[in-house]
Every structure is written in structure tokens, then in C-alpha cells.
Amino acid sequence: MYAWVLDNPLNRDVNKQICGQKCYIHTSVMKRILYILMLVMTVQVLLAQERCMTMRESEVEMANDTVYARGVMKLQQLAEAFAAGDSAVDRNDWPFPTLTVPIVVHVLYRTEQQNISMEQIHSQIEVLNRDFAGLNADLNKVPEPFRRLAGVSNIQFQLADRDPDGRFTNGVTRTKTAVENIGSQSIYHRPERGGVAPWPQPHYLNVWVCELEGDALGFAILPGAQISERDGIVMSPTAFGTIGTTNPPYDQGRTFVHEVGHYFGLRHLWGSDDASCNSTDYVSDTPVQLKENFGCKNFPSFSCSNEEFGDMFMNYMDYGNDTCMLFFTQQQVALMHLVLMKNRKTLFHSAGVTGTPTVSNERQLHVYPNPSSSEVFIEFGSTALGWVEVVDMKGILVHRSYHEGQRAKLTLDELAPGLYFVRTTFGVSRLSML
Ligand SMILES: [Zn+2]
Missing domain, CATH: 1.10.287 (Helix Hairpins)
Structure with missing residues (x-):
């Protein structure tokens, strides 16, 4: 006009x-x-508008897979009943138990720069755990009428320390690809097309960090009754973590928090229609809003006249800058917990995370000299050993090698002084490097 x-x-x-x-x-x-x-x-x-492609990619998947599509629709009905306070929604599993979700990050890089560092990956896991637990310091920036609605989740996350075959892992795979914008082509999960196959999706949250077309930052495939072959999250290296290849204003790890919200069934605050006050996100304590909000708005900001405090633009499920995405509501958390119990319950039975290495069976390994400054010998029982791994106190893998026989010799010149764990399939032992 x-x-x-x-x-x-x-x-x-x-x-x-x-x-x-x-x-x-x-x-x-x-x-x-x-x-x-x-x-x-x-x-x-x-x-x-390309910031998050969850709805578009999930719709593509629904068009390709009718069983998955029916599952998504069924979940939508459940969420609808939940938002309406339907007593038929099964809440027998509550209070919700604490869960640590194993994450595997597939770094799928075309350029060396996209081969992001372990530190960058850890910076993202740290933000994810902080924000899901409601421990972010910037929660106090949420205006008071909304802050009292903030929810705390019992879901935590950790890079997998066991791969699908039960071997030790640092929870990260690295693969070079020649395919441009592979994350935007629905083939990121197909090795024969230049992608990386997911680890079993019932037991791992698969994340592909790879090139996306345009300014897209990421997407998740919405959960359904049957897991899609593309299930997981795709993230641009420009928005994953808080350091390295990240670009402002999406450099505080909040895009991934948003996508994990989708992974557990949350929708955008404005629902599926970005031009209607009648579209819903199936959550009862988020106000109706017309469409997405970008940047950092001033409170209050109104879009649908029936709301007392206007848009909840500082919610993780809107599109604000990372520094202005600050919380999930209690009902969003409740819906994520419900979806987890209904559609992603297998994560509870995953062997992908075994927790902090224990030393309860360290007598099975004899590590000497200990402490050491360089060479270390490891003696074990009567059988051939296999893989030996050394991890630091943060759980980061710093050495991995294969050995046969009853004794292994490691040269660990490059390790900084400190306390480490030596792990084999038989047990774990402490090792001090000087
Ligand atoms: Zn989204």
C-alpha cells in the first residue's frame, strides 16, 4: 500500500x-x-524469518512419512488436551524424575572453520543445562508479571560417554563433507549423500552442526509417536555455543535452547499461523501473540488486544536476540516433561551417559608411575585390553589408543599437569600428571 x-x-x-x-x-x-x-x-x-526452520522441516517430514505425521497430530491432540486442563491427560508419572539426556554432536564440516572446537561444544552444553535449570543470571531481566511464571526443568544434558557399541566416547563425531548447505537439504543424516548417520535416536539426542542455507540458524524435528529418520536437531556453527564461530546477536547459545524446546514438543509462541491471534502454542500460561518478535523489545509490547501484559517476547520460544531470550514458563516445562514421558521415554533407558567415571574398580588397573610426567604403563588382567582412554576432570577425552596384550604404554607428554582418569573397558583409575 x-x-x-x-x-x-x-x-x-x-x-x-x-x-x-x-x-x-x-x-x-x-x-x-x-x-x-x-x-x-x-x-x-x-x-x-529463516532463523528457525522447525515447522517447515517438520512439515516436509510429515509429507514424506505418513506414520510420523499421524504421530505428530496425535501429540498435538495431547498437547491441546493438556493446555485445556483435561483431566484425562495421564500425569501418573509425575513428579517428573531427573533425567540426563545423552547428546551426540556430529560436526559435519565443509570448511576447516566449521570444524568447531570441543570448547565451543562444551560452551553450548553449559548454556543448555544452565537455562533448563533456570540458573541463568539474566532471568532477573524478565519483567515481574512474567517472571513469576518461569519454570525449572529436571531435564539435564551431557555429551555421551558411551557410543552405541558401549565404547568410550567424547560424544562428538567429526566428518568432512563436500556438500554445500547440507543441513538445508534433508540429507545431513545420510552418509551416502555426504551426511552422518544418527546414533540410535531413541537413546541419543543427535545434533548435526553443519552449514545451513542463508541466515538459518537451526531446526529440530518435532517428536511424534514414531521417531522420524531425521529426528534430532540441526544447528549452524554460527549459532552453536558462545565462542569460536558464533556470530552476534545469536552467540549466547539460546538458539539451541529454543530448538531443544521444539525437540520436546514446544511450538512457537505465535502458534502455527503468524498472522492470527487465534493460533495457539498449546500452552496455557503464554499469552496469545500475533507473530514472531525479533531483536530486543521493550516491555510491554502488544500484538493481540486481549492480553494484559502483551507479548512474552523474552521467552525462549520467540525469536529475540540471544541476550533477550530468557526463560520457559512452568507450563512449557510441564508440556516438555509430558512429551518426554509419552514420546521420548526411551531416553531414560539410554546407556549413552554413564556419569562421572568412578574409581570403584580401579584395582583392576595398575597405572604406574603415578604421578607421572610423560610415560605411563597400564597393566590389567589376563585378557587383551583394547581401547585405553584418558579424560580430564571435565570429562573431555584427551587421549585414545588401542592396545593388545597385557600391558599398554602411553606417552602423554602433551598433557597439562592435573588429575585425569584412565579408562578401559574393565575399569577406571586416577592418574596425576606433573
Ligand atoms: Zn523455532
Whole structure:
């Protein structure tokens, strides 16, 4: 409509009459500038709308897989009943038990820069655990009427320390690919097309960190009764973690928090229709809102006139800048817990996380000299050993090698002084490096 007003011949005539040819030329130049500005703004909005592709990618998957589609619809009905306070929704499993979800990060890189560091991956896991537990310091930035609704989840996350075959792992795979924007092509999970196969999705939260088209930051495949072959989360290296390849304003790890919300069944605050106050996110304590909010808005910001405090633009399930995405509500947390119990309960039975290495069976390993500054020998029982791994106090794998026979010799010159754990399939032992 704005363009029509500018281009209206009547306006040109009026301009000419009022201030003559000079003014008309000036208006014409202004018009071109305005056109360019409008074009730039339109492109920016279109790009900004690509921030999260969860709905689009899940719909693609639903079109390809009718069983998965039925599962998503069934879950939608459950969420609808839950939001309406339907007493038929089974809550027998509550209070919700604490769960540590094993995460495997598949770093699928085309350029060396995209081969992100372990430190960057750990920075993301740290943010995820902090935010799900409601321990983020910036929670106090949430306006009071909304802050009292903030929820705390019992879901925690850890990089897997056992792979599907029961071997020790640091929870990260690294694969080089020649495919551009592989995350946007629905083939990131297919090795024969340049992707990486997921670890068993019932037992691991698979995350592919790989190149995405345009300014897209990530997406999750919504849960259904049957797990999709693409199940998991895809993240751009520009928005995963808080250091390294991340770019502001999406460099505080909040995109991944948002996507994990989707992974556990949450929808965007504005529902599935971004131009209606009648669309729902199936959560009873989030206000209805018209569409997504970008950047950092000032409170209150209204879009649907029936809401007392306006949009909850600082919720993780909106589109704000990372520094302005601050909390889940109690009902969002409750819905995630419900979906987990209904659709992702197998995560409870995963062997992907065995917890902090114990030393209860250390007598099975004889590590000497201990402490050491370089060479270490490991003696074990009567059988051949297999893999030996050394992890630091944070659980980060710093050495891995295969040995046969009854004794292994490790050269650990590169390790910084400190306390480490030596792990084999038989047991764990402490090792001090000087
Ligand atoms: Zn989203």
C-alpha cells in the first residue's frame, strides 16, 4: 500500500503544483531511496524469518512419512488436551524424575572453520543445562508479571560417554563433507549423500552442526509417536555455543535452547499461523501473540488486544536476540516433561551417559608411575585390553589408543599437569600428571 501511494500519479501532479520541477525531482530521488530501503527491509525480514526452520522441516517430514505425521497430530491432540486442563491427560508419572539426556554432536564440516572446537561444544552444553535449570543470571531481566511464571526443568544434558557399541566416547563425531548447505537439504543424516548417520535416536539426542542455507540458524524435528529418520536437531556453527564461530546477536547459545524446546514438543509462541491471534502454542500460561518478535523489545509490547501484559517476547520460544531470550514458563516445562514421558521415554533407558567415571574398580588397573610426567604403563588382567582412554576432570577425552596384550604404554607428554582418569573397558583409575 505504501508503494501505491508513492507511485500514485496524482501525488506527482500535486507535488509539481506545490513546489515545482526541482521539488518533483527531489521527490523522485527520495522515492527511489525509499524503494531501496523498503527492498532492504523486506530482504532482512525474509532472512530473519529463516532463523528457525522447525515447522517447515517438520512439515516436509510429515509429507514424506505418513506414520510420523499421524504421530505428530496425535501429540498435538495431547498437547491441546493438556493446555485445556483435561483431566484425562495421564500425569501418573509425575513428579517428573531427573533425567540426563545423552547428546551426540556430529560436526559435519565443509570448511576447516566449521570444524568447531570441543570448547565451543562444551560452551553450548553449559548454556543448555544452565537455562533448563533456570540458573541463568539474566532471568532477573524478565519483567515481574512474567517472571513469576518461569519454570525449572529436571531435564539435564551431557555429551555421551558411551557410543552405541558401549565404547568410550567424547560424544562428538567429526566428518568432512563436500556438500554445500547440507543441513538445508534433508540429507545431513545420510552418509551416502555426504551426511552422518544418527546414533540410535531413541537413546541419543543427535545434533548435526553443519552449514545451513542463508541466515538459518537451526531446526529440530518435532517428536511424534514414531521417531522420524531425521529426528534430532540441526544447528549452524554460527549459532552453536558462545565462542569460536558464533556470530552476534545469536552467540549466547539460546538458539539451541529454543530448538531443544521444539525437540520436546514446544511450538512457537505465535502458534502455527503468524498472522492470527487465534493460533495457539498449546500452552496455557503464554499469552496469545500475533507473530514472531525479533531483536530486543521493550516491555510491554502488544500484538493481540486481549492480553494484559502483551507479548512474552523474552521467552525462549520467540525469536529475540540471544541476550533477550530468557526463560520457559512452568507450563512449557510441564508440556516438555509430558512429551518426554509419552514420546521420548526411551531416553531414560539410554546407556549413552554413564556419569562421572568412578574409581570403584580401579584395582583392576595398575597405572604406574603415578604421578607421572610423560610415560605411563597400564597393566590389567589376563585378557587383551583394547581401547585405553584418558579424560580430564571435565570429562573431555584427551587421549585414545588401542592396545593388545597385557600391558599398554602411553606417552602423554602433551598433557597439562592435573588429575585425569584412565579408562578401559574393565575399569577406571586416577592418574596425576606433573
Ligand atoms: Zn523455532
